Amino acid sequence: MSDQHESRWSLVHTGNRVFLAVLAGVLIACLCGGTDLPVGTQFVILLVVGGVTYALVTLLHRTRR
Template sequence: MNEQQESRWSLSHTGNRVLLAVVAGALIACLCGGTDLPLAIQLVILLVVGGATYGLVTLLHRSRR
């Protein structure tokens, strides 16, 4: 594999970054599920954590170039 080909498992692929964001958001939402937070708040937490994870990973990937 030469330098121009990247692994399909790298975070340069948008789908991988989205998957990472969904997993991170779901993990935090599951942790919040044990609390007495309403479902709406848990969904907001899932979206915020997922969005922040995607944005951070995308930002870090672009800064490496």
């Protein structure tokens, strides 16, 4: 078994996956900001999109091993 050095920019690192999830959530929340949705709803959308993004990236990473 060979140890390959993973790039620090890869999604192997949990911090990178969290950053991607937050970025996706903020992007979607900003797009919803142009609508008449209440701030609470926008915050819930941010959390849901961030959580789903993190879960998908983590699952995809684990299935590639």
